[in-house]
Amino acid sequence: MKRSQWNENDIEELLKNLPNIKDRRHPKDIYQNIESRIHRKRSNNWIPLIAAMAALFVLAVLATSIMLGSNNSASEDRAIEKTEMERGSQSRKAASSQHAGTENNSSSTPNDQVAKSEDRHGAAEEKPSEEEVGINHGARKAYFIYQTNESSRKMLVSSHSEFPTIDKALEEMIKGSGDPSISPSIPKELKWDRVEEQDKKVILELSEGTKISDTEEYLTALEAILLTAKDFGFDYVKFSNANIDALGPYNLQEDVPVPIAPNKIN
Numbered sequence: 001m002k003r004s005q006w007n008e009n010d011i012e013e014l015l016k017n018l019p020n021i022k023d024r025r026h027p028k029d030i031y032q033n034i035e036s037r038i039h040r041k042r043s044n045n046w047i048p049l050i051a052a053m054a055a056l057f058v059l060a061v062l063a064t065s066i067m068l069g070s071n072n073s074a075s076e077d078r079a080i081e082k083t084e085m086e087r088g089s090q091s092r093k094a095a096s097s098q099h100a101g102t103e104n105n106s107s108s109t110p111n112d113q114v115a116k117s118e119d120r121h122g123a124a125e126e127k128p129s130e131e132e133v134g135i136n137h138g139a140r141k142a143y144f145i146y147q148t149n150e151s152s153r154k155m156l157v158s159s160h161s162e163f164p165t166i167d168k169a170l171e172e173m174i175k176g177s178g179d180p181s182i183s184p185s186i187p188k189e190l191k192w193d194r195v196e197e198q199d200k201k202v203i204l205e206l207s208e209g210t211k212i213s214d215t216e217e218y219l220t221a222l223e224a225i226l227l228t229a230k231d232f233g234f235d236y237v238k239f240s241n242a243n244i245d246a247l248g249p250y251n252l253q254e255d256v257p258v259p260i261a262p263n264k265i266n
Helices: 008-016 027-104 166-175 216-231
Strands: 116-118 124-126 143-146 155-158 192-198 201-206 236-240
Touching: 143 216, 155 216, 166 192, 166 216, 216 236
Parallel strands: 201 236
Antiparallel strands: 116 124, 143 155, 192 201
């Protein structure tokens, strides 16, 4: 019989002829098996949710790390910028101090010299201390020429003793101190008739016929006179009757200001 010709009776008869099928499992086992499958299916439904929650947690941790890193980077940038600004300020202060030190050291005395200095040939030259030459600085002193040898630089140094007046000090600067390493700072040809004190200025009235020449000898003498005037508390020196208008950088037609310190280094 063809399948297309089956009717309901034929199908029913066919089903009756099928062998009996029996499930020998205990009903309890069947129930537990079904419950286990249902529980497993429910458990599997939680896995995507847990995975999504884990992903969100990881993203939150990463975002927090990025924000903290950004804040730390900004803090480090500010700290670096502050450090650079402080270094720049310190550099400017150091440069200013160095510039001031250079200006203050533009003049020197034997006290300021180191134990050794280089002579014009580059060789080391011993510089005796002020105590060794019997010279120190203070008020009301005369200034003389100090030179260790012919090749060394001439230095102006103050006398060990003090003088009652500037007139007496200037006279001693023509004679010398008696020390072989100390020479007179004023040549005998430089003569004056009168020394007049006016408040903070001293007037040196040069003798008629006194000829000042623009030489190192007279320039040294002028600077020695200026330093001596400074030690006596004067601010200016007037060279009256000078035969030349200027000597070195000094204008002899005006009141010449005393220097800050001796032995200016160009």
